Amino acid sequence: MACREVHAPALSGFGFNMVGPAIIKFGTARQQADLLPKIRNADLWFCQGYSEPEAGSDLASLRTRADRDGDDYIINGSKIWTSGAELADWIFCLVRTNDQVQQQRGISFLLMDLASPGVTVEPLYAFNGKRLWNQVFFENVRVPVQQRLGEEDQGWTVAKSLLGDERLMVSRVAENKRILSLLKEALALQQAQDIQLPPEAEAEIAALEIRLMALETTSLRILSQADAGAQIGAEPSMLKLKGSELVQDQDELLFRLIDYLALPQDTSRGDHPAVTPPWAEYVASGRYHHRSYTIAGGSSEIQHNIIAKQVLGL
Numbered sequence: 599m600a601c602r603e604v605h606a607p608a609l610s611g612f613g614f615n616m617v618g619p620a621i622i623k624f625g626t627a628r629q630q631a632d633l634l635p636k637i638r639n640a641d642l643w644f645c646q647g648y649s650e651p652e653a654g655s656d657l658a659s660l661r662t663r664a665d666r667d668g669d670d671y672i673i674n675g676s677k678i679w680t681s682g683a684e685l686a687d688w689i690f691c692l693v694r695t696n697d698q699v700q701q702q703r704g705i706s707f708l709l710m711d712l713a714s715p716g717v718t719v720e721p722l723y724a725f726n727g728k729r730l731w732n733q734v735f736f737e738n739v740r741v742p743v744q745q746r747l748g749e750e751d752q753g754w755t756v757a758k759s760l761l762g763d764e765r766l767m768v769s770r771v772a773e774n775k776r777i778l779s780l781l782k783e784a785l786a787l788q789q790a791q792d793i794q795l796p797p798e799a800e801a802e803i804a805a806l807e808i809r810l811m812a813l814e815t816t817s818l819r820i821l822s823q824a825d826a827g828a829q830i831g832a833e834p835s836m837l838k839l840k841g842s843e844l845v846q847d848q849d850e851l852l853f854r855l856i857d858y859l860a861l862p863q864d865t866s867r868g869d870h871p872a873v874t875p876p877w878a879e880y881v882a883s884g885r886y887h888h889r890s891y892t893i894a895g896g897s898s899e900i901q902h903n904i905i906a907k908q909v910l911g912l
């Protein structure tokens with residue numbers, strides 16, 4: 599099995615663990631036999647090529663073209679905000695195969711090798727200097743037709759199914775638990791040093807913990823329904839909304855509570871016992887980075903729209 603030195607959390611948002619269920623649902627027997635074992639072993643990593651410079655929330659307006667030429671498609675266009683493209687082997691991509699029909703009906707879903715001639719991956723950096731995304735350019739890239747997932751022009755169905763699975767994965771229960779444990783540690787550290795904390799701090803932590811318990815219970819309920827084969831509708835959107843908002847609210851309180859403990863240790867005059875926990879210096883960076891959670895995977899406004907339409911029938 600391939601072994602790559604990548605910090606595990608860096609992988610969490612990648613497409614590499616998202617495309618498997620779509621291949622199980624929509625792939626040919628050959629695609630399943632070729633790709634699923636490699637994905638399971640992490641020998642083959644995918645990134646997600648959905649967003650384009652002028653197609654984010656309005657994804658169906660995407661313009662990257664795939665023109666048929668014999669047994670191949672010829673791809674031209676570009677994808678943006680592609681997390682992990684610098685590490686991935688392949689990209690799963692939404693492309694326009696028909697511009698004579700309603701937007702959603704002219705899209706196909708392709709699986710592409712990023713090493714194909716004509717693919718260029720350019721870095722995009724976040725506020726803290728981290729290479730968080732990429733822009734991927736395609737210039738006359740040949741992709742065999744047999745690497746299409748699902749029928750031609752029917753890629754929107756595959757795309758929506760994958761987005762549902764992605765949103766189920768980003769309810770962020772585990773991450774919220776980790777932040778909650780830091781909140782409790784921060785509180786204990788401040789109390790141990792007799793620091794005067796806002797009187798409502800403990801009650802705020804308790805309220806966040808209750809929200810987390812509700813999120814976890816609901817996630818488990820929906821996952822077991824999905825496992826039993828039930829049709830899942832707007833539930834992933836609800837989980838994504840609640841999970842990402844909870845991360846941001848917990849971050850906000852952690853940022854307030856950690857206060858001076860977030861300062862880097864000054865060791866210029868020799869060693870001394872550390873007074874800050876090693877995670878504290880990442881609190882500010884995490885707080886800003888996690889603002890992206892209510893955008894990535896479909897913004898909160900879009901999740902509200904889905905719920906309004908599917909649940910309330912508006």
Ligand SMILES: Cc1cc2nc3c(=O)[nH]c(=O)nc-3n(C[C@H](O)[C@H](O)[C@H](O)COP(=O)(O)OP(=O)(O)OC[C@H]3O[C@@H](n4cnc5c(N)ncnc54)[C@H](O)[C@@H]3O)c2cc1C
Nearest residue numbers: 646647648649654655679680681890893894895896897899
């Ligand atoms: C950290 C991160 C990682 C990402 N990784 C990937 C990736 O790997 N692959 C990929 O393909 N994409 C990725 N994205 C892109 C992401 O999917 C888009 O940013 C997202 O869909 C929003 O699109 P946009 O940025 O074009 O914003 P826009 O669509 O331009 O939206 C701008 C604002 O308008 C609001 N808005 C838009 N339409 C409506 C509407 N109909 N109703 C109400 N409000 C609306 C939005 O909510 C938002 O606040 C990533 C984004 C982030 C932040």
